[in-house]
Amino acid sequence: MVERLGNRIREERNTYGLTQVALAEQIGVSRKTINTVENGVFIPSTPLALKIARAFGRTVEEIFYLVDEE
Amino acid sequence: MNDDSKIEIADRLSRRRALMMPLMAVVFLSGQAIYAIGRVEAGSIIDQVKVTAWVAWALILLALLATGGGFLNSRAVRRLMDDESTRANRGRAYSVGFWLAMIVTIVIYGLTAFDTIAPRESLHIIVTIAVAGALVTFGYLERRDHRGG
Numbered sequence: 232m233v234e235r236l237g238n239r240i241r242e243e244r245n246t247y248g249l250t251q252v253a254l255a256e257q258i259g260v261s262r263k264t265i266n267t268v269e270n271g272v273f274i275p276s277t278p279l280a281l282k283i284a285r286a287f288g289r290t291v292e293e294i295f296y297l298v299d300e301e
Numbered sequence: 302m303n304d305d306s307k308i309e310i311a312d313r314l315s316r317r318r319a320l321m322m323p324l325m326a327v328v329f330l331s332g333q334a335i336y337a338i339g340r341v342e343a344g345s346i347i348d349q350v351k352v353t354a355w356v357a358w359a360l361i362l363l364a365l366l367a368t369g370g371g372f373l374n375s376r377a378v379r380r381l382m383d384d385e386s387t388r389a390n391r392g393r394a395y396s397v398g399f400w401l402a403m404i405v406t407i408v409i410y411g412l413t414a415f416d417t418i419a420p421r422e423s424l425h426i427i428v429t430i431a432v433a434g435a436l437v438t439f440g441y442l443e444r445r446d447h448r449g450g
Contacts, residue, residue, distance in 0.1 A: 255308050262312045264386040267446045273386045 235298040240269040243287040243294065258282045311381035314371055316447050318382070321438035322366070326433040329362060333429055355425065362432050366394065366439060390442035398435030405430050 244254060251269070255262045260279065267273035268283070277282065284291045321415045336351060369383045369391075409418055 252306070252308050252312075256306060260384045261381045261386070263309055263315055263443075263446050264384050267357060267386050272446060273389065276385055279384055 235271065235272050236272065236295055237298040238269065238295050239295060240265070240283065243289070244269075247267075247287065254286060257286045307377050307381060308374070309363075310374070312380045314374065314378070315382050315387070315443065318370060319440050319443035319447060322436045322443070325362060325365070326436035326440070329358060330429065330433050330434075332358070333425075336425060359428055359432055362436060366391065366432075369440055379406075386446055387443065388440055390446065393442060394435040394439035397438040398431040401434040402427050402431035 240254075243249075244251070249257075251262045251265045255265045258265070258279070259282075264273065264275075264279075265283075268275045268279070280291050280295055282295065284294045336355065342348060369379070369387065371379050371382050374382075408421075409423050411427065412418060
């Protein structure tokens, strides 16, 4: 069973009205990195995942989750 | 207030870099035709110029791959251009370059059972293909990462 990392970044951005650029500015990474994490292309490091969650006032587990695929 | 934020500047430069890297690889590969045709005497002035030019070219391309370029920009912009996802893509590009070098080396070594291949030509081929492969890989991954955003 292959595990994939899902996330709720887009939903949270929409909730707070944040663009990828705005979120990237808050966290201190490039818009490209936000884009790749959001689209599941790139798995963030633990510090980056924590920063993303903190930007939304959430815990890491509330933003990221494992998607089991068969 | 800046018209373009550092994020936007880094984004624009990063997209440009993703286009330029594969292009430089193609130019680098195409330029090797100079070394394949018109044999000159080893050690001649022309030969020395050709070898020096290739060495400089290869080193510059490796430096650009390793650093990400953008030296005319602020440290903040360069840091954004070289953040986590870019470093991961660079790592994968290095991996591709390594495997290309290994495969080409093994092929050339195998060919020596049938024909003589000069060491200098062997090194030239191995490094050219490995460097070009790494540049193309990095450019491809960076362009992929910019999509959908």
